[in-house]
Amino acid sequence: MTTDPTGAPHRIAVVAAELALTGARVDAVRADLTTPDGLQALVEAVHAVGRPVDVLVLNAGVANGGAFLDTPLEDDLAVVALDVVAPVHLAKRLVPPMVERGGGRVLVTWSVAATMPGPYYATYAAAKAFGLSFAQALRHELRRTGVTVTALLPGPTDTAFFAAGRMQGTRLARGPKDDPARVARDAGAGARRTRHPRGTPACARTRGTGPAR
Numbered sequence: 001m002t003t004d005p006t007g008a009p010h011r012i013a014v015v016a017a018e019l020a021l022t023g024a025r026v027d028a029v030r031a032d033l034t035t036p037d038g039l040q041a042l043v044e045a046v047h048a049v050g051r052p053v054d055v056l057v058l059n060a061g062v063a064n065g066g067a068f069l070d071t072p073l074e075d076d077l078a079v080v081a082l083d084v085v086a087p088v089h090l091a092k093r094l095v096p097p098m099v100e101r102g103g104g105r106v107l108v109t110w111s112v113a114a115t116m117p118g119p120y121y122a123t124y125a126a127a128k129a130f131g132l133s134f135a136q137a138l139r140h141e142l143r144r145t146g147v148t149v150t151a152l153l154p155g156p157t158d159t160a161f162f163a164a165g166r167m168q169g170t171r172l173a174r175g176p177k178d179d180p181a182r183v184a185r186d187a188g189a190g191a192r193r194t195r196h197p198r199g200t201p202a203c204a205r206t207r208g209t210g211p212a213r
């Protein structure tokens with residue numbers, strides 16, 4: 001079991017153990033997806049399962065709150081690495097076998113921030129805008145392959161996101177938030193509903209957002 005620096009089981013190990021109680025096989029992998037090694041480790045772990053990917057969920061993401069003039073460059077680049085480079089890398093490596101098999105579903109978590117300028121989390125909103133455009137284009141390209149692409153655009157949701165992005169004090173973080181379980185259910189339902197060739201990518205839009213301060 002993977003552990004955190006204190007020796008306690010890491011969150012992913014705890015969740016994997018809970019899911020395994022349903023009788024499903026669960027393989028938990030910890031990988032830093034901001035690094036080429038982490039991306040490679042995850043792709044190898046997927047291949048090691050020895051079964052095709054039916055549903056690919058690209059969900060990992062971080063924000064980086066603050067004025068662009070103040071945020072450390074390494075934090076800005078980490079947002080780009082996790083929210084832009086990693087999903088492109090994983091889609092490039094894992095979607096082609098789904099197309100070869102002629103079926104599957106791709107669900108990507110972007111954000112309602114993708115649809116508007118994002119002052120005070122500029123790199124995050126720009127990264128999500130990239131992702132939404134990428135998903136819409138990929139969906140079109142895959143329209144005759146049997147592989148669907150669904151973009152989830154949550155509004156503020158009650159997770160560790162705001163703390164992880166150092167945005168706890170912001171108006172956005174203090175405002176109303178959606179229940180993550182409900183957002184996850186909407187996402188699953190949206191991905192199941194997505195059909196080709198008609199319709200727009202299913203988006204579970206929740207609350208609106210705005211400048212992150």
Ligand SMILES: NC(=O)c1ccc[n+]([C@@H]2O[C@H](COP(=O)([O-])OP(=O)(O)OC[C@H]3O[C@@H](n4cnc5c(N)ncnc54)[C@H](OP(=O)(O)O)[C@@H]3O)[C@@H](O)[C@H]2O)c1
Pocket residue numbers: 011012031032033034059060061062063082109110111112153154155156157158159160161162164
């Ligand atoms: N919460 C919101 O208000 C909101 C709104 C719109 C969109 N979103 C998007 O929703 C997605 C999920 O975020 P969340 O709200 O559930 O926040 P969260 O609780 O902070 O979860 C972030 C997830 O990303 C993973 N992650 C962070 N850094 C990583 C790294 N370097 N390598 C691999 N995985 C990493 C985390 O894994 P660990 O637990 O191992 O750190 C965690 O599973 C993100 O893409 C986020 O941008 C969130």
